Amino acid sequence: MSERGLCSRREADALIERGWVRVNGVAVSELGVRVAPDVAIELDPRGRASQAERVTILIHKPVGYVSAQPEDGHPAAVSLVVPDKLAPGDPRRFERRHLKGLAPAGRLDIDSTGLLVMTQDGRIARQLIGDDTKIAKEYLVRVEGTLTREGLALLNHGLSLDDRPLRPAQVAWQNKDQLRFILKE
Known part of the structure; x- marks a missing residue:
């Protein structure tokens, strides 16, 4: 599933554990199984809905913040994601669940400033930083x-x-x- 760009490996495991994945019409229960490239992989509508709820947030990381986990007294960039920082006029509501599993798709050093993509969606992370990415x-x-x-x-x-x-x-x-x-x- 990961190699086809359907989700990350971790997300595939969660979808399989919930019984939301079928290979050639048969429900899959074993994690990490490799399948031939020509088989049909189907995702239950609940799985697709789960993927649609994932958020991706673009932030400007200033100098002094680390991309991932806080370290040596420097805050993580995710701490910049707060309700009052939403774009003016954005009709969507910030929810605490938007922070769960939010991870940087790439990194900027502590002394760097610039665009940082934070996502819950493994498909987006893979497109940005996967081994086969074409994005510069x-x-x-x-x-x-x-x-x-x-x-x-x-x-x-x-x-x-x-x-x-x-x-x-x-x-x-x-x-x-x-x-x-x-x-x-």
Whole structure:
């Protein structure tokens, strides 16, 4: 289900436990079973309704907040999600359940500011940060000093994160003290 983009693995487990998943018309009860690509997977209407209730919230994360769990005295970005911060004129009501299971789809470091997507929906998270995502992430980075042409070429082809090589990036000068990074990772 996860590989087909129907839900996350965790969400698939919950749907199966409730008896809301059928494979070729037969209810599934065993978690984690792999099926052939040509089988029909059906989701009970209650399961679809459950998915439709999930929320995704876009917030501007300021410097000093962490993307996920609070750490070292720095608050989590989810603490910014409060009723009085809804867009003016938004007819929807904030409910406490909107915070349950809300997780960042990606991360911004504590010293970074920008758009952070918080979601309860594994389908959205996978589209944004899954291994097979085609969505690019753009970062503007303030820099001091000079950067040679060779250094810029290295940034375009030699980046790593957590000791893992990254896909080639697009890095170019935005202005005299900012680089623009476009990553597909």
